[in-house]
Amino acid sequence: MKPEGVPFWGVLFALLLGAVWWWRSYDAVTFDEPDTHQFHTPQIEKGSNRFGRRLDRLTAADLEEDQLVRFQLPRTKIEITGRIVALEGQRVRLDGRDLFVDNEKVEDTYRRNQNAREFYPELIVPEGCVFVLNDERWRHGADRFDSRNLGPIPVEAISHRFTPQEARPRSRRRR
């Protein structure tokens, strides 16, 4: 192909459009909340940075299990992180160390420090909501900052989402 045959302006325009889309869709998020509000080690640690997808134009259908989400605590300005374990319309319950979604036991690979006496009654995740849990389930204060205490989280309260790949620690990503 001749050099003049390369659609230079077309490629540049496409790149520009892509950059604008990326700039409008992603934010650099710093997890600056104190350790008392952060229960996702080793994936997330205090002060770490990740690029997170903004949820301004996304809906509940764009969220999936195992994704990490940043959401605002009701009636506060505090943002915290949780991992989605069940989506709108699914039945979720916690019994001891086991998590059940739609009456099936889920292999909860991210779970840490589960309490054998944990319990959450079976509920249908409401319309426009997701059910989130912290990875370190029984670290001090963890239960106060996820759906066990807050109930299902409205999608509108979520500001950013991170796929498990996006949320991986950098040291692992390099490998």
Added chain:
Amino acid sequence: MRAGDALKIVTRSTVAMAYLGAAVVVGLLTIPLAVTTVQAIWREDQLNAASRALARGGRDALDPLLALRKETRTATASVMLGAFKYERAKTPDDLEEAERLFAEALEAEPGRNSAVLGLVSARLRRAEAGGPDALKKAAAEAEPVLAQANDPEHPDVVYLRGALQVLLGKAKEGEEVLAKDPSVAPTRAGQAARWWNLAVARFLVERDPLSAAVRAFTLRPDPLPAEASDQRGEEAAGPEADPARLLRAAYRYSLADEGCQPNTPEALRERAELAWKTAWLRFSSGHGVRGGQYGRYAPHRDEAGEVLNALGQALFRLGDHDRAVTAFREACDVTREKEPLYLLNLGQAAALAYRQDKEVNKERRSDLLRHSRYAFDEVAKALRKQKGRASLLKLAVDNRSTLFYDNNPREGVSGLQAYKDVYPSESEWNRNMGTMLDWIKRPDCVKYYKKSAELGHPDSSGIQERVRLWEQVSEGKGGK
């Protein structure tokens, strides 16, 4: 070249005129399209911002909601602003304002589900202040409004219909409607209202409300501030305190009231198992005002004793004495002031578990004995300075001495001696003392037996018989 000259040249050429005409037509079509698209994007952004602010529940949601309503004048904007006003309403005027906004939305878009639900809810809540009759009247008036809903099979509409039936006195029919699982997910508020109303309906039809009340509690509107303060549910004002009140009543009714249906051992066991899982769950310790306290599914630490006592009673009725002891002991420990009822329950359950439960091992048996002695001692200590509690005091001291009758009578004797001055009946005390000493074959029991008979104990003939036998024995010894 001037612009006028250029125009003259262009107007002379037919092709140029065609291009110009086409450009004007394209411009006329695309410019309004572009303007509309930009406007739509801007409105969507505004709607997104408003709905996010509403979901986050902060006060700062008011400005974007007001702006959205001012700019768009749509039913959506009115419903969202109405929902904001409804959730934050403190006075009947606030509710009236919310009602007006929902009515406005309904006028703009007749039959809109969210507007119908909001309007009915606001009217019912406003009627609450007028008492049961006003509420019943409002429920009757709300039925035709609810019938206007576009999607009458949406779970939120169905559950509100069930709630109206409960308010109209048809609790059984309401309970049936509310108990049915939905085919699609209701909203969060709809689901919370469903469990709340189901628990209330089950109270009214005397069925177990506990599982519904626990679910209503998990979906309470504003969980975090309540747990961040140490305010007791009963003392807190407003609807935030209601789920805690309902949960507390449900624990007591489902576990400790024999009128709760179904009253079969299997159903009671199911309720007790649920309460066993929920009543123990504390907030994880270390953070927050209520850190480490009972509270995930319990109203307040001051009420935890009551809940655990009810749980102990259910387990006791099921014959599970060992777990009943655990529940009663915790009920005693979490109660700030010693509660004689919980202590007596603990003592009694521990004594029964000690005597009857064959499965408990040696260490646990010694624990049970310790629990029982602790409980009866604490009751006696607590009641010895109180007037008018003589029968309870007597019960505690008698139970304490009976506890040691067959394993450590000396402990039983020392216990009786310790409470001699407060024991309500002297003849009874002497009889009991004589019996304990008799059991360990101490001849000084005769002295107490005689004293008891002198004081006119109702069992004097039996006492005289024991005295006669002891005197025969001592005479025999003297003869030798």
